[in-house]
Amino acid sequence: MPDSSAVQQRILALTERLHQLNHQYYQLDISEVPDQEFDQMLAELHQLETDYPDLALPNSPTRRVGGTITKQFPTAVHRYPMLSLGNTYSEDDLREFDERVQRGLEGAPYSYVCELKIDGVAMSLRYEHGQLVQGVTRGDGTRGDVVTANVRTIRTLPLALRPGPDQPEDFEVRGEVFMPLPVFAELNAEREQNGEPLLANPRNAASGTLKLQNSAQVAARKLRFYAYSLLTPGRHFASHSAALEALSRYGLPVSDTWRRCANITEVLDFVHYWAKQRHEFPVATDGIVIKVDDLRQQDQLGYTAKSPRWAIAYKYPAEAARTRLNEVIYNVGRTGAVTPVALLTPVPLAGTVVKRATLHNANQIELLDLRLGDLVYVEKGGEIIPKITGVDLAARPADAVPIQYPTLCPACATPLVRPEGEAHFRCPNERGCPPQLKARLEHYVSRRALNIDGLGAETVGRFFDLGLVTTPADIYDLPARRAELVTLERLGEKSIDNLIAGIEASKQVPFPRVLFGLGIRYVGETVAQKLAAHYRTIDALMVASAEEMAAVPEVGGVIAVAAAHWFQQPENQALIERLRQAGVQLAVTGEAPVPASDRLAGLTFVISGVFESHSREELQQVIISNGGKITGSISKKLSYLVAGDNMGPAKREKALALKVPIISETELMALLPSSEDEPAVSEENVIAATGLGSQGELFS
Template sequence: MSLEIQAKIEALTKELNEYNYQYYVLAESLISDFDFDQKLKELEALETQFPAYRDPNSPTLKVGGSISQGFQTVKHRWPMMSLGNTYNEQELKDFDHRVQKAIGQPVQYVVELKFDGLSISIQYLDGKLQQAVTRGDGIQGDDVTNNVKTIRSIPHQLKKGNYPDNFEIRGEIFMHKPAFLRLNNERLENAEQTYANPRNFASGTIKLQDSSEVAKRPLDCFLYFLYAEQRNKLFETHWQSIEAVKSWGFPVCEHSKVCQSIDEVVDFIHHWDTARHKLSYEIDGIVIKVNDFSQQEELGFTAKSPRWAISYKFKAEQAETQLKSISYQVGRTGAVTPVANLAPVLLAGTTVKRASLHNANEIARLDLHVGDFVFVEKGGEIIPKIIAANNLKRLANAAAFEYPTQCPECGHTLVREEGEAAHYCPNETGCKPQIVGKLQHFIGRKMMDIQGLGDETIEALYKNNLVSKISDLYYLNERLEALGNLERFGQKSIDNILNGIEQSKEKPFEKVLFSLGIRHIGETVAKKLAQHFKTIDAIKSASAADILAVQDIGIRIAESVHAYLHVPAHWEEIEKLKNVGLQFEIVEKEQVLEGENLLGKTFLISGVFTAYSREELTQLIESHGGKMISSISSKLNFLVAGDKMGPSKLAKAEKLQVPIISEQELLMMINP
C-alpha cells in the first residue's frame, strides 16, 4: 500500500510540475484552473498524511512558475506569493472562521476582481519608475522594465505627492478582449499561430525581447497592492493604501469594495459571477483580503501564501461539440500526451478547437469513441477540458479510441512503467522531440543558461545535423564553416553562441546534474544529490538504497538516478562532458557569519518595529547564527514583540512560557 501511495505522490508531483512549466514559462495551459487545483489539493492531502514521500521539488511548495531566457533575473525584495483558493462558499466561510478565531476581534475584508493576466511588481524611487519584475518563481523574476514602460496606463514619473521615497506596487498586466480578438484575427490573416486567450497573449507579449514590438500591442494594467518600509506607519489598512495609490496616479480597478462581513463578501461574488461577462477584460474570480495591516501581520504566511487572503474562483463554462480525432505529442522525457481535436465551438468568449486528454487513463475513463459528441468546459476560463461524452448522440457501431502502441514520431514501441499514468517512447537517441527537448532543457536559464542559444537555434542545429546530443554543443567550434552556412547565423551570432558555451563550463555541479534531464530530477533534488555525494562518480558508485538514504529522496528518484548512470551511453556522454571541462564535482563554500551570539537559538517576529523592518530583523538574526521559525511552539526560544502584536500570539507565548523580548533587547543580545 505504501508503495502505491508513494507512486501516486510522485506521479502527481511530476504532472503538476509540468503543468506549472507550461503555464508560467510557455504561457500555455494544458489543464483548467479547477482541475489543477483539485489535483494540487489531492497531492497536499497525501503529503500531509505521508510527509516522508513529499518531493522537495513538490508543486505544493512552489509559489509561481519559473524565469525565462533572455531577461536579467532579479530577486524580489518581498516574495511574490500565490493565493490559496476555493470554488465553494463553505470553504470561504471556513476561511472567515479561521481569521476571526486567530484575530479575536471584528474583521473587515476588501474584495477585488481577480484579473486573468500576468502578475507584475514595479519599483518606484523618488516617484520615478525604476524597475518592473515578473512573478517568476516567487523568489526571483524577469526584469521586463523596458516592456512595462510601453504600457500607457503605467506612469513613468509620479506628480508630487506624499508617497514614500522607495516603494513597490504590484498588479496584473492584461489585454482587453476586443484588442485580443483584433490581434488574433491579424495573426490568422498572416498565417501565424493564434493565442488561446488574452492571458496567454499578454504573457507572451511581455516576454518579447523587442520593446518596440511590445509597444504595438495594447496591454493594460491594474495595480492593487503596495509594499514599502514601515508601511504600517503610513496606512492602517489596505483600503487606505489603495485610495492613496489611486491619488498618486496609478490605474486602480473601480470595482473593489470594503465588506463588514463574510455575507457581504458572498453577495459581491454572486453579483460578479454574472456581471463579469459585461467587462472588457477577463476575470476568473474574486480576491478577498483582510483590510487591517496589523491584522495581516498577526495572521502571517504559510510557506507559499498569506493567511490573510484567499481567492474565490468562478465555476467553469461548458459547451458541446464533436470530437474529430486524437493526436499524440512526444515530450523530452519520451512521455506521450494525447490531445483531442474538436469541431470549433465558442466557449467563454473564445473558439475552442483542442483539449488535453492527459493520458490513456483519461481516455479510458471518458470512454471516448470515434465521432463522439463531448461536453467541454473551461475551468477558470482558460483551457478547455473534456468532462464527458454524450452517449445519447454516439454513432452506431462507433469504435472506441485505442491508445497507440508505437511512438507517433519515430515508430518505436511505447512502454508504460508500473505505477505510471503516461506511456513513454524509450528511443531517446532516435526520437526527434526527445533529442531536441533534452538539448533545449540543457541550455535553459535555470539549467546551464547558455547565452546565444535558444530553442529555435537548437532546432536549426539539429535539423542541419550539427548536434544530436549534449556533448556535440561543445565541439561546435570545430564546425565553424558549417555554422556559417546556416541561414541567419552571422559571425556575431556564432561568436555569442561559442562564448556562451565556453562560459557554461563554469556552472556548478548541481546545475550540470539538473541539466542532464534525468527523469524525476528537479533543481532541488539535483542540489541535494550534489551536496551529499560531492561527485558524479560517487553517485554512480552508490546503490539505489544509498541514494534513497539521502534526505527527501524517494524510491522513484533513487531508481531513476541509479538506472540513468548505469546506461553505458549516458556514462559515455558524461565522460565526454568531463573532458570538455564541465563541473562534475561540488566546490564547498564556507559560510561566513557576522557573529555567533544567537547560534542555536530560534526566533519569531511579530508586530511593527521602530528602528528596523521585519525583513531587516530577520537578516540580523540569521547573520548572527539564529534561526527563524514560523509559529509559536515549544521549539521557540524567543518571541520578538513589536507594536500591534496580536493578542492570540501573546497569549500562546505566555502559556508556553516562551520569553518575549523587545527590539532593543534583541539588539543587546547581538551586541552585548
C-alpha cells in the first residue's frame, strides 16, 4: 500500500500542474500538452482522490465539473460593503463629476482608470494563502448568497493563484460573472429549438445560472469571470491600476480593455471609442466605469451613503431604430416548433445592419398588433437579438394587412397543432417534415453531441438535400458510399478522408452525448447525463415507463412522458438498432456500482420535499444501492413515501388515503444496515456519467 505522504505529494504535484495548464489554456491560449496527456493526469488525480478522499483538496481541478447539490444558499456578510455606483447617460455629467473630483482633491494632480462595464453579476471572491475559499453574490450590498460550489465551476477562474512576493495572505477580489455572447446565443438557439422561452439577456442568464442548485448544471453553462478590484484590510497597493496588474500576475482574469487616463478628455475619448467597438467585444457591456486611480485620493474623496465619490458609471443609451415590417416568414425547428421571423427594411443598429427580428410566437404578434407594412421600433435584446418593441401607429398605412398566423406547416403543409399550455404552434409531422429531419441531423453531428469532424451543419444539410442521409443512422453508411461521394462538387479526397475519420471517431463518443444527440424533446445535456447515469444502457431506457423516468432527479413528468413516447415509436427503435450495428456507444462504460446491500430489495419509494442532510439525488442513490426502487407517483403498491420539508399537500393526502406509510429522512436511514453502507455521490461518478474529461471539453 502506497505511503500516504507520497500520495499527498503526488496529489499536490498533479493539482499544481493541472492548474498551470488550465491557466495557459484559458488565459494565454497556449496548449502545452496534448489532450490525451492532460486527460491522463486528470484521471490519475480523480483516482487518487477516490482512493484517498481525506487527501482531496477543496480546490482540486476535478471540482470544475461540479456535482454539488445545494438545497439552499447560506448568506454571508461582506467584509467590505459592495456599494453601487452612481450612473449617468450624459457626458456633461462626466465633466461635472471631474469638477467635483478636482474640488475634493483641492487641485492636486490625479488620473483615472477606465474599464468596460461588463453586463453580468457582481461577485466577491475570497482567497486565503492563494486558495479560493468563498464566493458571495452582491445581494443587498451588505449580505449576499454563498455560491462557492457554483463559482468553482468557472473555468477561467483560478482555484489556486500563482504565488507572488506582493500577494496578500487574505484578500477579496471583486468582479463580474458573465455569460459570453456566443454561449448565450447557443443556449437560446437550443431553447428555441426545444420550444422553451428565450432568456432575455446574458445578465439574466448568468444570474439564474448562479442560483442553480446543481453545480454540474452550472458547469455546463460555461460562465466566465473578470476581476476589477482587489480589497485588503490595509492599503496593499498605491493605485487601482497597480492592483489590476497584480491580479493579472496572480493568474486572475482581468479584461485587457482597461486604460489609465490622465484627464477627463482622455476619459471621453475612451467612452467614444468603445461606443462603437464594444459591439465587436464577445461580452455584453452596457457602459464604462471611471475610477480615480490613486487609492489615497479615493480615501480622501470618500463616500456618500450609497456610492463612492471617486467613481462613476457612464451607461450607453439603449439603441433603437425605426424601420418597415415587410414580411413575416415561419421557420420550423427540430422539435416542430414554428417560429415567426420579421423581415425588415435594412437599418443600422448597435454596430450591425438589422434585416430580421424574432417575433417569438403568435402571442407576441397579437400583443404588438402587428400589420404588414407597419413602421416598427427595433431594439437588440441584451444588445444581441433584434426584437420589435412597438409600432408607430400614427404612421400605419390605411391598407396595412393584419398578420394571419398559418394553420398549415410552411414546409410540409401538415395542419399545425398548439398543445395546451404552450406558446408555439407545432408541426406534428416528425417523420416527413424536411426542416425537422434536417435540424435533427444537424443536432446529432453538432459539437455538443457527436461532434463529427468534417460533417458540419452545412455539409449534412447538403447531404440531406441530395438524399444521402435522412436519419443519424444513415451517416454511418457514408464510408461505404465513398465512390458516390467523390463525384460531388467541392468535396475532395482529403475532405472525404476527414469525414470518414470523423464518423469512425464518433463511435467512441460517450453514451450521454449520444443520448443528447438523438434530439428527444426536452432531453438536453443535463437530462441526458442524468438518464444515462441512472439507466446506464439504452436498452434499460427503452423499457422504462414515463412514471419510472419521472422519478430520476431533474427529469420530471413532462420530460419523462416525451422520452417514453419517443422510445415507444417503432421508427426510433429501428434507428437505435441501426446505431447499435454501426458501433455507436449505447451504454455507460465501466463497471456498474456495487450494491451496498439488499436491505431494501422489493421495496418502492417516492421521494418528495427538501431534506436536511441529503439531496433528493443522494437519497435516491442510497435507496437504489441498497436494492430499492424509485417511482414518481403514489399508488397502493408503493412501500414508502419519504417526506421532506415543503412537500406538496396533494401527495401527502393521497398517501394517507391509500394508507401508504410516510417516513422521514431519518427513518429511511434507519432501514439501512448502517450509515457506512451509504454511497457517496462523488465527482468521479459525475464525470463517469457525463462522459466529460478532455481539456477542450471539461474546461472549455
